[in-house]
Amino acid sequence: MTNISTTDDPVAETDYQRVQRSPEFQDLRRRFRNFVFPVTALFLVWYLVYVLLADYAHDFMSIRVSGNITVGLLFGLGQFVSTFAITMIYARWANKKFDPVAEDMRRQIEGEDH
Amino acid sequence: MGSWGTLSPTTVLAAEASDVGNPWINIGIFAAFVAVTMVIVVRASKQNKSAADFYAGGRNFTGPQNGTAIAGDYLSAASFLGICGAIAINGYDGFLYSIGFLVAWLVALLLVAELLRNTGKFTMADVLSFRLRQRPVRMAAALATLMVVFFYLLAQMAGAGGLVALLLGIESTAGQSVVIAIVGILMIAYVMIGGMKGTTWVQIIKAVLLIAGAGIMTFWVLARFGFNLSDLFQGAIDKAGPGGEALIEPGKQYGSTPMSQLNFLSLALALVLGTAGLPHVLTRFYTVPTGKEARRSVVWAIWLIGIFYLFTLVLGYGAGALVGPEAISSAPGGVNSAALLLAYELGGEILLGIISAVAFATILAVVAGLTITAATSFAHDIYANVIKKGEVKPDGEVKVARMTVLVIGVLAIVGGIFAQGQNIAFLVALAFAVAASANLPTIIYSLFWKRFNTSGALWSMYGGLISCLVIITFSPVVSGKVDPVTGASLSMIKDTSVDFAFIPLENPGLISIPLAFLLGVLGTFLSKESSHPEKFAEMEVRSLTGAGSEKAVVH
Numbered sequence: 044m045t046n047i048s049t050t051d052d053p054v055a056e057t058d059y060q061r062v063q064r065s066p067e068f069q070d071l072r073r074r075f076r077n078f079v080f081p082v083t084a085l086f087l088v089w090y091l092v093y094v095l096l097a098d099y100a101h102d103f104m105s106i107r108v109s110g111n112i113t114v115g116l117l118f119g120l121g122q123f124v125s126t127f128a129i130t131m132i133y134a135r136w137a138n139k140k141f142d143p144v145a146e147d148m149r150r151q152i153e154g155e156d157h
Numbered sequence: 158m159g160s161w162g163t164l165s166p167t168t169v170l171a172a173e174a175s176d177v178g179n180p181w182i183n184i185g186i187f188a189a190f191v192a193v194t195m196v197i198v199v200r201a202s203k204q205n206k207s208a209a210d211f212y213a214g215g216r217n218f219t220g221p222q223n224g225t226a227i228a229g230d231y232l233s234a235a236s237f238l239g240i241c242g243a244i245a246i247n248g249y250d251g252f253l254y255s256i257g258f259l260v261a262w263l264v265a266l267l268l269v270a271e272l273l274r275n276t277g278k279f280t281m282a283d284v285l286s287f288r289l290r291q292r293p294v295r296m297a298a299a300l301a302t303l304m305v306v307f308f309y310l311l312a313q314m315a316g317a318g319g320l321v322a323l324l325l326g327i328e329s330t331a332g333q334s335v336v337i338a339i340v341g342i343l344m345i346a347y348v349m350i351g352g353m354k355g356t357t358w359v360q361i362i363k364a365v366l367l368i369a370g371a372g373i374m375t376f377w378v379l380a381r382f383g384f385n386l387s388d389l390f391q392g393a394i395d396k397a398g399p400g401g402e403a404l405i406e407p408g409k410q411y412g413s414t415p416m417s418q419l420n421f422l423s424l425a426l427a428l429v430l431g432t433a434g435l436p437h438v439l440t441r442f443y444t445v446p447t448g449k450e451a452r453r454s455v456v457w458a459i460w461l462i463g464i465f466y467l468f469t470l471v472l473g474y475g476a477g478a479l480v481g482p483e484a485i486s487s488a489p490g491g492v493n494s495a496a497l498l499l500a501y502e503l504g505g506e507i508l509l510g511i512i513s514a515v516a517f518a519t520i521l522a523v524v525a526g527l528t529i530t531a532a533t534s535f536a537h538d539i540y541a542n543v544i545k546k547g548e549v550k551p552d553g554e555v556k557v558a559r560m561t562v563l564v565i566g567v568l569a570i571v572g573g574i575f576a577q578g579q580n581i582a583f584l585v586a587l588a589f590a591v592a593a594s595a596n597l598p599t600i601i602y603s604l605f606w607k608r609f610n611t612s613g614a615l616w617s618m619y620g621g622l623i624s625c626l627v628i629i630t631f632s633p634v635v636s637g638k639v640d641p642v643t644g645a646s647l648s649m650i651k652d653t654s655v656d657f658a659f660i661p662l663e664n665p666g667l668i669s670i671p672l673a674f675l676l677g678v679l680g681t682f683l684s685k686e687s688s689h690p691e692k693f694a695e696m697e698v699r700s701l702t703g704a705g706s707e708k709a710v711v712h
Contacts, residue, residue: 056691062704063694071701079267087429090260094425097253097407098418104249105406110387111394115249115407122256123463129263130459137452145702152704 062152071144078136086129093118180325182510190518191343194362198347198355207710208551211352211558212279212533213443215710218357220450224457227441229360230526231258231432231458232367232465234316234519235585240466241499242492244473246482248393248404250411251473253421255466257428262462264433264597266455272604272700274442274451278707281439282538285599288692289611292543297618299538301595302436304622305588306531307572309437310524310565312584314340314573317520320493324513334574340521341570347525348532348562353444356525363515363522368461370515371468374496377503378475389471392478404477420663424586427666431589434596437530446709475499524569532561586664587629594621594669598677604700607693609681616680621673628665633658 062068096104097115104115205211218226236258243251277283282298317340318333327333347355382389394401403409411421432438442451476485476495479502488494500512536558541549576584598617602609629635637656638647646653662668699705 057694059698060691060694062698068698068701072697075701083264083267086260086263090256090425090429093256094253094422097249098411098421098425101406101408101412111390111405112387113249113405116252116405119249119252119256122260123467126260126263126459127463130266130456133267134452134456137449142449149702149704152698152702 186514198351201354214353220453223454226357226360227458228461229364233523238493241473242495245476245495247410261432270451271448275448275706302534308588311576315576337573345566360522375468375471393474396481423664423667427590430593434592532558535561590666594673598674612684613681617677620676624669625665
């Protein structure tokens with residue numbers, strides 16, 4: 044799609060604008076945002092909770108769960124676990140639910156001028 | 158990165174650097190690394206024809222390859238030596254660095270990597286200026302890029318001088334300067350000859366060596382404690398003596414005053430939001446053929462980086478238990494020598510030699526990645542698009558990039574020599590804070606916010622950049638921080654009578670990051686600039702579908 048007409052005429056629409064307006068694209072966009080925005084909010088809040096606990100709730104984080112394993116250590120390792128989990132969930136979601144639709148649309152758009 | 162600050166020439170000078178290990182083994186193993194990587198770089202250079210080859214390695218790397226290279230780019234010697242040392246000395250508080258550095262990758266994975274790959278070409282500025290006014294936005298983005306790279310580069314160079322000096326037994330400042338110069342020259346050679354392809358292979362090899370080396374040591378340490386984490390902690394507690402229990406509780410380093418707690422909060426914010434704005438990380442996403450491969454890269458990077466940081470937890474406490482905080486603090490290089498002393502304790506001078514060479518290779522690979530990013534940004538953004546307004550042949554641009562490599566190499570050598578003994582933690586933290594304030598808000602806004610415009614981008618980028626620099630300049634990091642026990646200066650300016658600090662915050666993130674996000678909104682709404690719905694449509698459709706994105710080079 045190299046020959047997109049960009050013109051000063053405000054009424055004329057480019058191919059990209061046509062795609063952007065299409066229900067298929069709007070649906071793809073909504074699906075993407077409905078996934079990544081809540082997940083981003085979730086992990087940022089969970090990280091912030093962890094940081095604030097480590098910073099201000101020393102007694103709670105120092106509770107021994109078993110031997111020298113503290114609540115703080117489990118929370119810290121929990122950050123690793125949640126990061127790995129979100130990574131896997133997102134990759135699976137994107138491969139299965141997002142890529143096929145996006146790929147289809149890419150083919151359609153790029154096919155237009157070939 | 159935590160504790161590079163203690164690596165000053167005085168501690169190195171005062172110590173007998175040849176106490177542990179055999180410098181000749183260290184040199185031999187390192188020379189072998191340089192020889193092997195140099196052969197690979199020269200072979201990679203044979204395919205360096207176009208700008209896409211030089212800047213983006215022909216976009217032909219696979220996701221797993223690029224993910225490994227990202228880990229090689231990201232895991233600097235400061236993360237390895239610095240975090241191990243911080244955990245050995247400060248226990249749990251050192252662990253907090255690893256967590257911030259890792260969680261930060263989710264921002265890159267979910268919001269940035271694929272969209273950036275689909276819309277950009279070579280640099281961060283490609284994406285930021287996509288639908289805004291080209292020249293001012295590119296200029297601002299390139300300046301922010303150069304600033305982040307500069308601080309990061311200085312930290313690595315100064316670290317290289319101190320580290321190698323300590324390993325090879327070079328004690329004079331002049332000798333360390335020679336070492337810094339050698340690092341600089343090697344880096345110039347790698348990048349000028351190999352371009353992004355050569356740099357990527359150096360980073361891949363280094364990442365494999367670093368993670369494997371840390372993995373072997375981790376296994377070894379755990380074996381010593383019957384694979385029981387609780388026993389390992391007990392070992393560290395016992396070795397530390399009275400009060401050792403504090404090692405497994407938070408607050409040993411940051412918990413003493415309300416101000417230090419705020420400093421910690423500020424640092425945590427800069428770490429988690431900085432990564433996705435680091436230009437040398439962003440340019441790596443262009444080395445793969447598609448947005449999908451960019452996603453795979455980040456998935457691989459997250460696993461490798463995460464596993465590595467889990468190793469550092471064991472290594473840090475292992476160093477605390479087997480070497481002991483007192484022996485670490487009094488060793489040449491102080492806190493930063495924890496991982497190396499642990500290697501010596503476990504496997505004698507051979508393992509020390511291997512781990513030292515890996516640490517040095519680490520610095521070299523990170524420095525090469527930073528240099529090619531800065532050179533790309535200068536040649537592509539400032540020279541080709543701002544000065545020449547896009548009227549330049551692609552190979553002309555690459556010639557400028559190669560010359561820039563030379564200039565940056567020389568600047569890094571000179572800067573590194575002057576930065577010897579500077580507080581390196583401050584430089585790396587500043588790089589993260591600048592990336593989080595000057596770059597990230599504009600990246601997010603331009604990808605997701607339709608109304609965003611040029612004035613918003615300029616307000617946010619310059620506002621973030623300048624506020625960071627101003628806050629740092631008038632903070633105790635630059636002047637007026639005195640060790641209450643010894644009376645020695647803990648600031649950049651060593652003269653304790655000079656004190657112009659009036660902002661008590663030691664990391665600017667807590668103020669500058671929200672400020673930059675706010676300025677982006679204010680600048681956008683206060684400008685009468687008409688929007689470009691057709692450019693936004695193109696950007697949005699491209700970013701999500703990958704239509705019209707840059708293709709891989711076919712050789």
